[in-house]
Amino acid sequence: MKLAKITIIISLVLAFLFLCNANRDVQCAENENQCFKCHTSAKNLIKITREIAETSPSKPAISSETSGEG
Amino acid sequence: MEPLAPHEKVFVDSSFTEDENHGKIGCHECHGGNPDDPDWKTAHKGVIKDPSFPDPSNTCGSCHDDIARHYKSSLHINLGPFKKIIDKRSSIDKIVHSKVDDARKSHCTSCHSSCGQCHISRPESVGGGLLDSHIFQKKPPMNLVCTACHGSRIKNEYFGENKGLPPDIHKEKYFKCSNCHKADEMHGDGKDYANRYEVENGPKCLNCHANIYDPKSSTNAKQHILHRDRASCQVCHSVKYKNCYGCHVGKDKQGIECFKTKRSTIDFKIGFNSLKSKKRPEKFVVVRHIPVDQGTFAYYVDNGLSNFDKLPTWKPATPHNIRRQTPQNKTCNSCHGNTNLFLLEKDVEPAYKNANKNVIVSPEMIPKKINK
Numbered sequence: 398m399k400l401a402k403i404t405i406i407i408s409l410v411l412a413f414l415f416l417c418n419a420n421r422d423v424q425c426a427e428n429e430n431q432c433f434k435c436h437t438s439a440k441n442l443i444k445i446t447r448e449i450a451e452t453s454p455s456k457p458a459i460s461s462e463t464s465g466e467g
Numbered sequence: 468m469e470p471l472a473p474h475e476k477v478f479v480d481s482s483f484t485e486d487e488n489h490g491k492i493g494c495h496e497c498h499g500g501n502p503d504d505p506d507w508k509t510a511h512k513g514v515i516k517d518p519s520f521p522d523p524s525n526t527c528g529s530c531h532d533d534i535a536r537h538y539k540s541s542l543h544i545n546l547g548p549f550k551k552i553i554d555k556r557s558s559i560d561k562i563v564h565s566k567v568d569d570a571r572k573s574h575c576t577s578c579h580s581s582c583g584q585c586h587i588s589r590p591e592s593v594g595g596g597l598l599d600s601h602i603f604q605k606k607p608p609m610n611l612v613c614t615a616c617h618g619s620r621i622k623n624e625y626f627g628e629n630k631g632l633p634p635d636i637h638k639e640k641y642f643k644c645s646n647c648h649k650a651d652e653m654h655g656d657g658k659d660y661a662n663r664y665e666v667e668n669g670p671k672c673l674n675c676h677a678n679i680y681d682p683k684s685s686t687n688a689k690q691h692i693l694h695r696d697r698a699s700c701q702v703c704h705s706v707k708y709k710n711c712y713g714c715h716v717g718k719d720k721q722g723i724e725c726f727k728t729k730r731s732t733i734d735f736k737i738g739f740n741s742l743k744s745k746k747r748p749e750k751f752v753v754v755r756h757i758p759v760d761q762g763t764f765a766y767y768v769d770n771g772l773s774n775f776d777k778l779p780t781w782k783p784a785t786p787h788n789i790r791r792q793t794p795q796n797k798t799c800n801s802c803h804g805n806t807n808l809f810l811l812e813k814d815v816e817p818a819y820k821n822a823n824k825n826v827i828v829s830p831e832m833i834p835k836k837i838n839k
Binding site: 430431432433435436437439442443445446449450457459460461462463464465466 | 472473474477478479480481484493494495498500501502503504505507510601619709711714718719720721723724725726727728729730731758
């Protein structure tokens with residue numbers, strides 16, 4: 398009985414550690430890397446891309462004078 | 468192809484870090500910039516959008532050296548045949564040639580691709596944007612990468628989007644581009660090829676249809692043996708395809724590069740093989756009119772293509788609309804003696820006649836009608 402209890406406790410601890418480890422990379426990247434933090438947030442990106450569009454409107458990639466098939 | 472909003476183009480899926488190889492590399496290790504800076508404006512100083520172009524050696528190549536070391540010979544990166552062909556048509560005058568070369572770089576070479584622009588993002592020439600939020604794609608998605616660039620001809624032919632014409636039989640069998648066009652063909656092998664048909668690992672119909680000459684396993688073996696080396700597979704198995712004419716390149720009022728083509732037609736023409744080689748020995752091939760024109764670069768320099776006639780404007784083609792049964796293979800005489808199918812002198816614009824003299828089929832060279 399005691400052995401079974403110990404086995405269950407060890408299994409639960411191992412499962413907990415495994416789940417923590419799976420999220421570790423994401424958490425590390427989020428905490429340490431500003432690129433990752435920003436580029437995984439649609440809200441941030443929408444805000445910044447709007448800001449860019451207002452301050453420096455980009456030229457259209459395709460000219461309106463292009464005609465026909467290439 | 469659905470366009471992407473600006474933020475969608477650069478959105479990274481957090482599950483990217485679960486990629487046990489690429490997800491463990493810091494963003495800045497490939498893209499540069501400062502990952503510790505919380506101000507996006509200064510953090511992006513020195514950022515490289517596509518670190519795999521033009522030279523992927525220090526990024527992709529640091530692990531995939533076997534592939535990346537041949538990058539210079541990948542036609543998707545170097546567009547080598549464009550330069551060779553335009554050089555051949557170009558004036559030998561150094562000043563004129565340099566202007567043609569500048570125009571080529573601005574217009575023709577802008578359609579290149581790279582490791583990143585196939586496996587991570589859409590190609591820049593079609594607006595870019597991450598394919599699947601920076602999750603690496605071992606096989607590039609056909610509609611967002613391959614046919615995004617190869618659109619007006621290949622895509623429309625393959626998907627049956629040319630009015631009244633069927634799709635390619637391989638499309639109906641759910642073939643993706645990569646079923647025939649393997650990675651070895653795409654990545655280059657270190658050889659400097661004159662054109663895509665020379666590429667060693669290019670697709671060959673016989674790779675799959677190996678038994679077409681075997682009477683025991685092919686009901687049409689006799690026809691295949693009879694036409695072997697005389698006609699390319701497409702001569703019998705393609706349907707009508709697109710031909711474009713008179714491309715002129717230049718810049719619009721805003722200074723943006725633009726092009727105009729005079730017209731495009733849907734047609735089917737059989738001509739002589741101008742790229743006859745050991746690998747492609749066929750006498751007759753399907754020929755497609757390419758959009759080049761004597762004045763293609765006139766915006767940049769007068770008479771830039773003064774050696775225009777050195778190459779044909781009707782070039783050997785492999786339309787991507789293969790069918791087992793086509794109008795020209797219904798009976799022997801659907802093709803034999805059928806002058807409508809062949810590129811005759813009357814089909815060629817007067818200005819292009821000299822350039823196409825080796826491709827044009829004279830009536831007496833058309834295979835004669837068969838009397839059974």
